[in-house]
Amino acid sequence: MFRFFAIRVLRAVLTVALVVTFAFIVLRLSGDPARSIMGDDASPEAMTAFRREWGLDQPLWMQYFHYFAAIFEGELGRSMRGGVPALDLVLERIPATLMLTLPAFLMKLAIGIPAGVYAALYRDSVIDRAVMVTAVAGYTVPSFVLGLVLVQLLAIWVAWLPTGGTGGLQHLILPIITLGVGGAAVLARFVRSAMLEVLGQPYIRAASAKGIPWASVVRGHALPNAAIPTVTIVGFMVGNLIAGSVVVESVFSWPGVGNLLVVSVAARDLAVVQSILLLVAAAMVFSNLIVDFLYGVLDPRLANGNTGGDH
């Protein structure tokens, strides 16, 4: 068991280091923060002073070394735009993002799981087809299109809700719906597929043949076994809570981490982008660790390194 988790923790640390290194190289090679932040009309002297101030005039390897050395001291650098510590800037935005992503996450679970289970239990029925058509539509329509359509309908035509920005609970409704619909559709499809696979297993037929009521078979045998693939996708959604709303935050001008990421990438505000990526990678890795742990709980054979396949 210890080895199981030790390997995963080591793998997680390596993943975060790779993500940060990749982001460092790509961002530094693909854009010039001085031009992005100082603007088109800045003089070459001002640009030079900017690069000197932020150490951008040093060789790439030296910048990389300083960056990593600072990380080990718990220092993620300062925003070139605001001058404030990058991590503070990112942490300030997390509550705003969670105000969207947490309710949207609950919405995904509340709609996606029952819809998927129901569709699987009534396979090929009208309900199944209706759920799947809706799920495919929800899955394939890009969130920015759905967001703009909702704004057109509910904010401009009937003027019930604001088009974006912050201010009150009413500002949350459209972004949450936009985020939740796509995720619920994905989850419904996964759950249906997992349930169908489980429902076709011999042990389900055996339990049913023993005369156990169908509802108990579903609750006691089908749902727990279908939970493993479902936990995987739910874990991914948890990992996405911090930065999974980039597009929706842009469409609704919501001041969260996603919006900060877009603006910071455009401005090549390197410390901020790297802080966000570090947090996102850490969140994703942490949620994967939890998922791995849950695998072990849901199916102890996995934790023991024994899938039972050869028996």
Add this chain to the structure above:
Amino acid sequence: MSNFSLTRRQLIATGVASLLAASGTPFARALAAERKTLKIGMSGFPPAVEPVLYAHTATRRIAPQMFDTLIAFDQTPEMGLRPGLAERWERVDGKSLRLLLRKGVTFHDGGPFTAEDVAFSFSPEHLLGPDMAGKVTAMQTMDTIAKVVIVDSHTVIVHAKADDALLEKRLASWGSEIVSKRAFEAAGSWDAWTAAPVGTGPYRIVSQTLDVEVKLAAHDSYWGGLPPFSGIHFRVIPELASRMNALLAGEVDFITDIAPDMFAEIEKHPELEVTGGPVQNIRYLAIDATGPVLEKVGVRRAMSLGLDRKALVQALWQDRLPIPNGFQFPSFGEAYIEDFPALAYDPDLARKLLAESGYNGETITYKLLNNYYPAQVSGAQIMVEMWRAVGINVEIQMMENFAQIQTKPVHAIYDSSSTAIFPDPLAHAWREFGPKGTLPKGSIWKNEEYFGLGEKLKESADPQARRSIIRRMLEIVDRDDPPCVILHGSGQFYGKRKDVAWAPGQTLDLNFGPFNAAHTQN
């Protein structure tokens, strides 16, 4: 030599409004109470609202509400000068200007405006920015200022380092805004100062939230009269479609940076209108003249002659943008060469020049950003077809940002634009093509004759001598050794509610104060 341009009507209106505002009479209070907060959806957040630090578009949209200059541009197409914080001014000699400052002006914090504030605003401590490191945009216009001598509490003499025919214009341009010395010192640091800088402008800062909003409130004791709005709420809405939606839903009164394909949609709504127009900026294609094909002058000229700019502007901008005659604007006044030939569309001459240059259809790369400038990609596609028609083979290569485009060797053409920071070639073409300009600094073009002429121009105060220098410089850029292909003038277009009284100016600056033409002309 003094210079005034306030009309009598403006002067009376300004005086009456100032008196009313200052008097606190019931009428003035009623007038103030009737005003509404103006809500603006704009595309980006300013890196700072301190104008010496940045000339960023977002900064220039907010700074004019908060700060005044000693002399101001009247924002008519002629870009004439009008009194600002200086009531009048006169030349002492070729490099010195005496300015008589307006009395009774107060800063946002209630402190009085005096000569001390002028001296501080133009001092290295302020103009060179944090730690006096020079990480500022102000020095591109203010670097010729040597010192400010305080004559008395409301008289100063500004000395340039050498004879400077453009000193008055510099004192009206970006980076010359006056700040409160007392408030700056009280702030204690640049960080604290830029969080809430203090000027004399018609609006004072209330709050700013990074990437979200900037809120201003009316400075009711403004010397120029009662500000037309009780406050201004700049909301950052980066997505164009979202800005449009906010305008259509009535959540904002005014939006910036609208694309031409949205004009019709806005004008469908009777309560909305499209406003704005040309600004003092030229859109051009920079050329790497050191590349294997583009080093030939004939090829560069052919690229210009092969473009039907009239059709381009008609198709993309509904004919709302001008096509300049050379790299200049009529607002340059005596420095404008009005008889300089218009940019020609001559496919036959283009083909002839290509043949003479030995051009055999080699690929010319066009490094293109994805609509960094409005309608940029569709414009590029149209131009590629126009060039194809005269036999030039141009291939588009998409790029993400300017750093990628300017990675050496460039060996390509790419889009750029140039703002006239004040109306003169030295604040425009020279900033692009002079030895410290964008193109020579990028090592993609140089011309020693051009550089020499520019140095002469800087030293010359005689209008006729300047004109002959400028004419030759225009010829080099247009014909003899083109560093670029001039496309057209740039525009700034806005969507707004018709009941918001506001008129556009000639620059990127927005002015919502009492000196906006919509108020001074009524």
